[in-house]
Amino acid sequence: MTRVLYLIATAAGPTQYIDRGVHAAKAAGWDTCLILTPTAASWWEGRLSELEQLTGHPVRHRYTRPGESGGLPEADAMLVAPLTTTSLCKWGAGITDTVALGIPAEAVHLGVPVAAMPFWSTALGAQPAVARALAALREQGVVLLDGPDGYQPHPPKTGDGASYPWHRALAAVEALTQA
Incomplete structure (x- = not known):
């Protein structure tokens, strides 16, 4: 049986290497569909x-028009990674102005397991809105990997997107789907 994972990436450093996340998910046995924020998609412009060849699916980065299909199979789980503070705060406030936020915001209330792992600096993470958004998403059932078992915020200007711990995020998703 094929398991479908929606890998949803926002415009954070590791998204430059999103192909690594896709490879890791595929190696873990997931049929991986990729959804990007508009800014993240612009980094892969051209x-x-x-990425479509790698996943075997269209890469979504905008909402579909009425009557238009998104072309993706139904998800068994979702991983929002890397997650920026901007996207976290919008999602936590219920602002779903991008397909990358709208899909997981709805899915968690439809019973789809959703995990998210951040990538941000300690300075951005110190904003009071970040703690409120983390609490709001946890209250809704999103599993947030924002500590030693996920991603610890880095000092400003020192984030290393190339060494993002995809294995931790995927292990969390695996645990969610086994529960």
Whole structure:
């Protein structure tokens, strides 16, 4: 049986290496569909077809028009990674102005397991809105990996997107789907 994972990436450093996340998810046995924020998609502009070949699915980065299909199979689980403070705060406040936020915001209330792992600096993470958004998403059932078992915020200007711990995020998703 094929398991479908929606890997949803926001515009954080590791998204430059999102192909690594896709490879890791595929190695873990997931049929991986990729959804990007508009800014994250712009980083792959001219190369989105590479990601589509890698996943075997369209890469979503905008809402569909009425009557238009998104072209993705139904998800068994979702992983929002990397997650920026901007996207976290919007999602926690219920602002779903991008498909990358709208899909997991709805899915968690439809019973789809949703995990999210951040990538942000200690300075951005210190904003009071971040703690409120983390609490709001946890209250809704989102599993947030914002500590030693996920991603610890880095000092400003020192984040290393190339060494993002995809294995931790995928292990959390695996645990969610086994529960």
